[in-house]
Amino acid sequence: MKKSAVYLLLVTFLMTGCNGKEKEARARYNNARTLYEQNEFYAAKNEIDSIRSLYPGEIGVLKESLELMRLVELKEAERNIAYCDSLIPIKEEEAKELSKGFILEKDTLYEEIGTYIWKQQTVERNVERNYIRCGVNEKGEMFLASVYFGIRPINHTGIKISTKDGLFAETASIPYDGGVNYRFEDMGNTTEVVNYKGENGEDAVKFIYANAKDRLRVDYTGGKQYTIYIADGDKKAVVATYDLATVLSDINTMKTERDKAIKKKAYLEAKLNQ
Numbered sequence: 001m002k003k004s005a006v007y008l009l010l011v012t013f014l015m016t017g018c019n020g021k022e023k024e025a026r027a028r029y030n031n032a033r034t035l036y037e038q039n040e041f042y043a044a045k046n047e048i049d050s051i052r053s054l055y056p057g058e059i060g061v062l063k064e065s066l067e068l069m070r071l072v073e074l075k076e077a078e079r080n081i082a083y084c085d086s087l088i089p090i091k092e093e094e095a096k097e098l099s100k101g102f103i104l105e106k107d108t109l110y111e112e113i114g115t116y117i118w119k120q121q122t123v124e125r126n127v128e129r130n131y132i133r134c135g136v137n138e139k140g141e142m143f144l145a146s147v148y149f150g151i152r153p154i155n156h157t158g159i160k161i162s163t164k165d166g167l168f169a170e171t172a173s174i175p176y177d178g179g180v181n182y183r184f185e186d187m188g189n190t191t192e193v194v195n196y197k198g199e200n201g202e203d204a205v206k207f208i209y210a211n212a213k214d215r216l217r218v219d220y221t222g223g224k225q226y227t228i229y230i231a232d233g234d235k236k237a238v239v240a241t242y243d244l245a246t247v248l249s250d251i252n253t254m255k256t257e258r259d260k261a262i263k264k265k266a267y268l269e270a271k272l273n274q
Helices: 003-037 041-054 059-101 199-210 232-272
Strands: 102-105 115-118 131-137 142-150 158-162 168-170 181-186 189-197 217-221 226-229
Touching: 003 041, 003 059, 041 059, 059 102, 059 232, 102 232, 115 232, 131 232, 142 199, 142 217, 142 232, 158 189, 158 199, 168 199, 189 199, 199 232
Parallel strands: none
Antiparallel strands: 102 115, 115 131, 131 142, 142 189, 158 168, 158 217, 181 189, 217 226
């Protein structure tokens, strides 16, 4: 066979192969477009990703795929904004109802975020008392605290909560620092307060919530042995605070996601209008 014939055959083969690749890429693009129009955004994005990985040489299809991906993400952002806009007012009404048993403590001069405290657990109502107290800030971040009052210090750093059946949960150990773990003396008596925020008290909070109908023993740990039983009113406070914290956390998460979606929508619109 003459060299010219071989060359022509090779060119024909390569062109046929290239055209085949382009057709495959185009078919996937058309499928992604259909999925986008059907609001199947996750599937559409997967199909577009497959074009990028399987057909890196199909520049024309890739450019169209990039624009389609932006359209898909724009629709996702708009959907997320609409979802949050519809649900946030419902959650805020729920939080308003749940917060009726609380006092919002907030120094507007120094604090941007206030803290909800169950009315029966305010400090002034619980002077000279050993108990477990709790609260939640406006973002839905809950804390638990162990309070000790007595003639002699016990220097505790944590608590262990248990049922009569032997089930238990513990807080993290919080070393004395004069802040999160602090203590003071007054008129010959010692008051110790250890705060457990976030993960440091999460297991204990959930344990109290799940076993609020049981008699719950609290062992102060890390120092001298000391034991109390959680009063019914304090268990009620933990349950109510946990319920409020859940809703406030949902609201905070949705507002954050909504803000992200608004920024992403603006960015995508700017790119699509270039």
